[in-house]
Amino acid sequence: MNRSVKILVAYNFFIVFGFGLLTPIFAVFITRQIIGATVAVAGLAEAIYLGSKGIGQIFVADYLDIEQEDKRNWRWALIGSLIFGLATPLYILCHRPIHLYLIELLMGLSAALEYPAFYSLFLRHLDRRRKTFQLSLHNTIIELGTAVAAAIGGILASYFGFFNLFFVVMGCSLFGTVLLITMYPSLSKEEKKEREGSIKDSLSIIFSTAVIAPKVLDIRHYGDPVLRDRARSVKEINDEVRQLAADMIATMVKGDGVGLAANQVGQLKRLIVLDIGQGPTVLVNPKILDKSRKREVLEEGCLSLPGLSLKIRRPCKINLEYFQLSDGKRVKLLAEGILARVILHEIDHLDGILLMDKLYFWQRGRLKKQLLAIKQQTQQETKDREKGRKLKEKILIDTRSPLPPIPPNPPPPPTKIS
Ligand code: ZN
8 A cells, every 4th residue: 555545545544434433313303402303304415415515525526537736636625624524513503404504514525525525635645456356355344434434423412511522523534634634745756756757858769761641531520439449659750650751741730630649540649730821740649747727618620539529627827848859858937828738638639538528517418419420420430340350351362362373394205215
């Protein structure tokens, strides 16, 4: 288990443990402490908490998934758990059911903020090869913690009273939050490592004198699995890469696009081409170093999603690095406006992300029909391409098949020597 996962498990343990002290006896507190409260009020209060958490977390999770950023997930989990912890003593001030309902609503909303952010962080830091085990170990620790909390919560309440118990719950929750804060330096370190670990200073170049005649390639459309794969880094710049770049430029120009990623022509290489009116540029292994917090919404189209134009929210400015095709050197670039937008769009392609993934789930629902139509068209294209490939292979096999052996000349009849 790496350090981040250990911290996250410990953090979640204290949060869940704290509330585990309270949950089983909460109805007793409500019926005793709140004027006019019955068991039904306790039930409704729980329903308000679960309902607001359940609905809220769907929206939060959807938002967090659009741009997965560890630091933001961390921030949201922190804010959620802070509200959770600090709001607990408010129960002491509850005198009427309406007070209780309002606190439950606040708790539910802060849980909606905290839960998805925590899970996003947790899942991203799990050891890839031990995911199932680590996830189950987390669940076991949490469940055992809740079991112990349930056992001692009642004892604490009967000896020290509910008021003191609320402060114990707050203490557990805030202690968990402090643990979460200790994770921050490792997040920054990982981010830095990711940036610096990027790459050597230059890519090896294999020079050649081969003449490149660019050809227009088939653009892959939505439904083709290659658009959902993650492209792999280019290891060296050789003829194959140069040819692909030239072909991609020709394809982009023909398609009247301003950018194209290698996935879109069926090649899983981290290579993009773009032209926003200043001549074509090729970016090898592009990598975003920084994004501005300021975002703007603009309409975007995509050569892989014909006929679709969607309003997409993206950062206004980005800092990136990439390798130049000509000399394999690493360069940095500050891009803004339309250039930043095109680069972000194409890098999304390299990561298997398409335009509709940047929308909220209720917006995606409206596209169902259009996407289905593109998918069906793509299936036909794939079939045609496969047919064409088989035909080509067949022709090759036929032309390569050896000619029937020529029978050797019959030996000349023996000369009769008389
Ligand atoms: Zn696109």
